[in-house]
Amino acid sequence: MFRILRQSLRTGVVTERAPACDDAELERLGIELRRQIGEQFAHSLAIRQVDAGSCNGCELEIHALNNPYYDVERFGIHFVASPRHADALLVTGPVSRHMETALLRTWRATPSPKLVIAAGTCACTGGEFGVSYASCGAVENVIPVDVKIPGCPPAPLDLLRGLLAAISREGRCRTGVQLRARRQPAPPQTQVL
Amino acid sequence: MSAFDWLSEYLARLEDEHVLVRHGEAKSLSPAHRLVLDAEDWGMAGSVAAGMGCRWVGAWGDPRELNVVVRVCLEHLGDYLVIETEVPLSRPLLASHTPYFPGANRLERHLRDLSGVAFLDHPDRRRWTRHQAWPDGDFPLRVDYPAAGRSHKRAQADADYPFAGIHGGGVYEIPVGPVHAGIIEPGHFRFQAVGEEVLRLEARLGYVHKGIEKSAVGRDPGGLARLAGRVSGDSTVAHAWAACQAMERAATCNVPPRAAILRALFSERERIANHLGDIGAICNDVGFAFVHVQCARLREQWHRRSAELFGHRFMMDAVIPGGVAHDLTPEGAALLRMDHAALRQVIEPLFDIVDDHPSLDDRLLSTGYLSNADARALGCTGYVGKASGQGFDVRRDNPYSPYDTHPVTVPVETAGDVAARVRVRMAEVRISLSLMDQLLEAMPAGAIAAPMPTPQSNSVGLGLVEGWRGEVLSFVRFDAQGRIARFFPRDPSWFTWPALERLIQGNIVPDFPVCNKSVNGSYAGQDL
Structure with missing residues (x-):
């Protein structure tokens, strides 16, 4: 017990006040994120992460969002276990054809209005894998996508920027994250090939 | 012991079994030695290797215009041996190594699903990497198979995969996945449990198969x-x-x-x-x-x-x-x-x-x-x-x-x-x-x-x-x-996923996450 306390005390708090970055614009990003989540999502944005075929690189960086440096829960962002509890889907990977139906069902199970965020180059464009007999390519080939966060994988800060862009119009302008006009919920068009 | 010691012993044992080695050399696949065998001796070559205590490292098919070259890598005392054979596309049949090396099970099924080589005495005839994205009888790694695939329809969920069941009083099943509760890769786990104890676990992977082997071509x-x-x-x-x-x-x-x-x-x-x-x-x-x-x-x-x-x-x-x-x-x-x-x-x-x-x-x-x-x-x-x-x-x-x-x-x-x-x-x-x-x-x-x-x-x-x-x-x-x-x-996950199925037996269901994490197999690395 004393060893644990000593280690904890010696380490101190490493959490960075806003998303760690040298430029002041990002200092504001975390505060902005919290404000937007406060206004639009009653201080809590629930995200269901779906790996639809990624190499696991994106998952490592999404995990990193929860490490003590980024600690996204303090902004009101938390990852939930069921799509039924989620405000947003965070989808990674090119959508493998073996995950196509599972992703579609997850999307259907998410209550509207559902934000869909495609995280990582593969999710945005198909990346290294593209479209093939086994891969549907980009996430938007299977379900409508609101925001794309490129990067292979996107670093935790890029993910935070993308999340802000997903929920705030101001954030979209500021961060330059690619955004596409919000579609009305419509039956998804599967466009393989 | 150096490579030549066990290699000569292996060759001697093959000769005892009347197995003809067509060709042998140590250069092209260095550091491994390479032996070319006849297709009908494939099972015997595996059996002899198992008898000598070799570790089965992997198998892969290499489809050509008219045949499929199949290679198996073996290791013993730090030295690698690749045995190689070919089967004609008109009759792509081969003996399985799974009876001698349990670890060969899924890789041989992967080879069959993608290259179309049937392993005759394979104890598990179910598909592995193939779900519903392409039909039985299509083999994506074959030379004439288009990388873009042949079907444009949405791939259905692989709902009727025949999991092995356990029946009996108080036995129940827990299906988990492919979409998991955490930030993890997708895969399906089927638990059979009594009370809190896991009787059996069967993993069904292949969900993140995105055709890496095919997209490497060219x-x-x-x-x-x-x-x-x-x-x-x-x-x-x-x-x-x-x-x-x-x-x-x-x-x-x-x-x-x-x-x-x-x-x-x-x-x-x-x-x-x-x-x-x-x-x-x-x-x-x-x-x-x-x-x-x-x-x-x-x-x-x-x-x-x-x-x-x-x-x-x-x-x-x-x-x-x-x-x-x-x-x-x-x-x-x-x-x-x-x-x-x-x-x-x-x-x-x-x-x-x-x-x-x-x-x-x-x-x-x-x-x-x-x-x-x-x-x-x-x-x-x-x-x-x-x-x-x-x-x-x-x-x-x-x-x-x-x-x-x-x-x-x-x-x-x-x-x-x-x-x-x-x-x-x-x-x-x-x-x-x-x-x-x-x-x-x-x-x-x-x-x-x-x-x-x-x-x-x-x-x-x-x-x-x-x-x-x-x-x-x-x-x-x-x-x-x-x-x-x-x-x-x-x-290496090809062999640690089956290990997870064994090491979870007799543990309680709530200990699955910690057991799984201690092994931490890669889904993407296995599904390819």
């Missing part, structure tokens, strides 16, 4: 290295290194010594990052968040340094054909030495707590026990094998540059439980730290990459690297234009 060496770096994101250095090693051996490219040392440095950094993350996650899975938070902190610092010095947090695309993409400045090396010393200082008290904290002991000791016999039968390498008495490590037992001049100590435990796998990982972190200091010390000046010569038509190469999960094998064949005709990366 790439140039640089393109293949990028693809290999994305076989499994957490093992990007290991897979990229194995693929580059295979290409360099095929094209006889000599990697500069400085590049070899930098590759090892990247690889050891990857090992430490992943072990730190997993040690923390294992502790977190039994409710001990303190270690999780400390390890996550250390891992983040580690990734930030990788990004600063090597251009990427996971060092993706840092290994390129012929060498590496990033050099290390003297200031960078000084920073790394400081990092190593700092990490060593921090992990000592931390690992001390992990080692003997009573509440961790209570949950980790004797949990998820994998016997030495099971680890051996399945061919487990890496920390899963090492925690169950299987001490194989490519860096020590078949050393490649720079490990040939920088020997590695291999920690081996015999307890086979989650705690033993944690101890092996902690030992590997310590060993890698001192190894990296030696590597920095020994780093010669010079180029960091050599130009890749144009490979000859049909030249083949075998890459064998010790990734953080264990032995990574990579096979490459070039076509007449110097582009990739066949790429097969074999992640």
Whole structure:
């Protein structure tokens, strides 16, 4: 017990006040994120992460969002276990054809209005894998996508920027994250090939 | 004992069984020896190898216009042997090695699903990698199969896969996945349980199959290295290194010594990052968040340094054909030495707590026990094998540059439980730290990459690297234009997933997450 306390005390708090970055614009990003989540999502944005075929690189960086440096829960962002509890889907990977139906069902199970965020180059464009007999390519080939966060994988800060862009119009302008006009919920068009 | 000793013994035993070796040589797939056999002797070759105590390393098909070349890699006492045969497309039948090597089960089914070679006496006739994206009878790796596929329809869920069931009073099933509750890769687990106890677990993988082997065809060496770096994101250095090693051996490219040392440095950094993350996650899975938070902190610092010095947090695309993409400045090396010393200082008290904290002991000791016999039968390498008495490590037992001049100590435990796998990982972190200091010390000046010569038509190469999960094998064949005709990366997870099914038996369902994390198989690396 004393060893644990000593280690904890010696380490101190490493959490960075806003998303760690040298430029002041990002200092504001975390505060902005919290404000937007406060206004639009009653201080809590629930995200269901779906790996639809990624190499696991994106998952490592999404995990990193929860490490003590980024600690996204303090902004009101938390990852939930069921799509039924989620405000947003965070989808990674090119959508493998073996995950196509599972992703579609997850999307259907998410209550509207559902934000869909495609995280990582593969999710945005198909990346290294593209479209093939086994891969549907980009996430938007299977379900409508609101925001794309490129990067292979996107670093935790890029993910935070993308999340802000997903929920705030101001954030979209500021961060330059690619955004596409919000579609009305419509039956998804599967466009393989 | 050197390679020739057991090879001659193997050849003698084959001769006793009237097996004719068509051709044998030690050059094309170096460091492995290569033997070409007749298709009808395939089963006997496996049986004899099993009788000699060989480990079954992997199998892959290489479809051509008229036939499929099938290769199996075997290892014994640190020496590799590749046996090879071919079957005509008109009659693609072969004896299975699964009766002699249980670890061969899924790789042979993968080979059948993608290349269309039927294994006659295979004990499990179910599909493995194929779900519903392409029909039975289509074989995507065949030369005439279009990379874009033939069907444009949505792939249905693979709902009627025949899981093996257990019937009886009080037995119930828990289906989990493919979309899991956490931030994890997709896969399906089918538990049969009585009360809290798991009677049986069956994993159904293949959900992230995205056709890596097919999309490698026609790439140039640089393109293949990028693809290999994305076989499994957490093992990007290991897979990229194995693929580059295979290409360099095929094209006889000599990697500069400085590049070899930098590759090892990247690889050891990857090992430490992943072990730190997993040690923390294992502790977190039994409710001990303190270690999780400390390890996550250390891992983040580690990734930030990788990004600063090597251009990427996971060092993706840092290994390129012929060498590496990033050099290390003297200031960078000084920073790394400081990092190593700092990490060593921090992990000592931390690992001390992990080692003997009573509440961790209570949950980790004797949990998820994998016997030495099971680890051996399945061919487990890496920390899963090492925690169950299987001490194989490519860096020590078949050393490649720079490990040939920088020997590695291999920690081996015999307890086979989650705690033993944690101890092996902690030992590997310590060993890698001192190894990296030696590597920095020994780093010669010079180029960091050599130009890749144009490979000859049909030249083949075998890459064998010790990734953080264990032995990574990579096979490459070039076509007449110097582009990739066949790429097969074999992640160690092929053998640790079946190990998970065995070690979970008799444990309680709530201990599955910690057992799973202690093995941490790669879904992407297995599904390809």
